[in-house]
Amino acid sequence: MYKYPLIIFEGVEGSGKTTQIKNVKSYLRKNRIKFISLREPGGSKLAEKIRKLILNPKSNFHPFTDLLLYIAARNENVNSIIKKHYKKRVILIDRFIYSTLAYQHYGMNLNLNIINKLNNFILGNIKPDLIFLHTVNILELKKRIQKRKEKNRYDKFDINFYDKVQKGYIKMLKRKKNVTIIDTKKTIRENKFEILKKINKIF
Ligand code: TMP
Numbered sequence: 001m002y003k004y005p006l007i008i009f010e011g012v013e014g015s016g017k018t019t020q021i022k023n024v025k026s027y028l029r030k031n032r033i034k035f036i037s038l039r040e041p042g043g044s045k046l047a048e049k050i051r052k053l054i055l056n057p058k059s060n061f062h063p064f065t066d067l068l069l070y071i072a073a074r075n076e077n078v079n080s081i082i083k084k085h086y087k088k089r090v091i092l093i094d095r096f097i098y099s100t101l102a103y104q105h106y107g108m109n110l111n112l113n114i115i116n117k118l119n120n121f122i123l124g125n126i127k128p129d130l131i132f133l134h135t136v137n138i139l140e141l142k143k144r145i146q147k148r149k150e151k152n153r154y155d156k157f158d159i160n161f162y163d164k165v166q167k168g169y170i171k172m173l174k175r176k177k178n179v180t181i182i183d184t185k186k187t188i189r190e191n192k193f194e195i196l197k198k199i200n201k202i203f
Pocket residue numbers: 013039040041070071095096099100101103104154155
C-alpha cells in the first residue's frame with residue numbers, strides 16, 4: 001500500500017484528461033489529502049519557459065530538438081519538484097514519460113532506445129503508481145481540435161499523426177497492470193467515478 005501515489009494522465013489532445021484531473025483535484029481537496037499537480041511540458045517556472053518555446057507556433061525545431069526540450073522540461077520538474085514531494089504528497093501529472101514515447105517515437109519515428117534511456121536516466125527510482133490513459137475516437141478528436149480557439153504548434157498536425165500517437169499509447173500501455181483506459185465514449189461522470197475508485201483503492 002502506498003499512501004501518496006504518483007498518478008499520471010496520458011492521452012492525445014481533446015481526450016478529456018484536463019477535466020478528469022480537475023475532478024481528482026477537487027476530490028483530494030475535499031478529503032484534505034495533500035497533493036501537487038503539474039503538467040508537461042511545463043510545471044516548474046523554468047519548465048514553463050521551455051513549454052512556451054516548444055509550443056510557440058513560430059518555433060520550427062527539428063523533431064530531435066523537440067525531444068531534447070521535452071526531456072529538458074521533465075528534468076527540471078523531476079529535480080526541482082517531483083523528487084521533493086515523491087511519496088510525501090500525491091503527485092498528479094498531466095502527461096509524462098509515455099507522451100514522449102507516443103509523440104516522439106510512435107508519432108515522429110525517433111529512436112525508442114534513446115527516449116527510454118533519457119527517461120530512465122532522469123527518473124532514477126521514481127515510478128508512476130497509476131496511469132490513466134484517455135482515449136478518443138479519432139473523428140471526434142478532429143472535431144475537438146478544430147474547436148480549439150488558440151492552437152499551439154502541436155495542435156496543428158494531420159489527423160493521421162494523432163491516430164499514430166494514440167495507437168502507440170494503446171500498444172505500450174494496454175497490458176500494463178497499473179493502467180486504466182478511460183474511453184471518452186463513456187460519460188464524464190462515469191469516467192470520473194472509475195478514476196476515483198482506482199485512486200481510492202490506494203489510500
Ligand atoms: P497539452 O499541454 O495541450 O497537452 O500540449 C502539449 C503538447 O506537447 C501535446 O501535443 C503533446 C506534446 N508532448 C510531446 O510531444 N512530448 C512530450 O514528451 C510531452 C510531455 C508532450
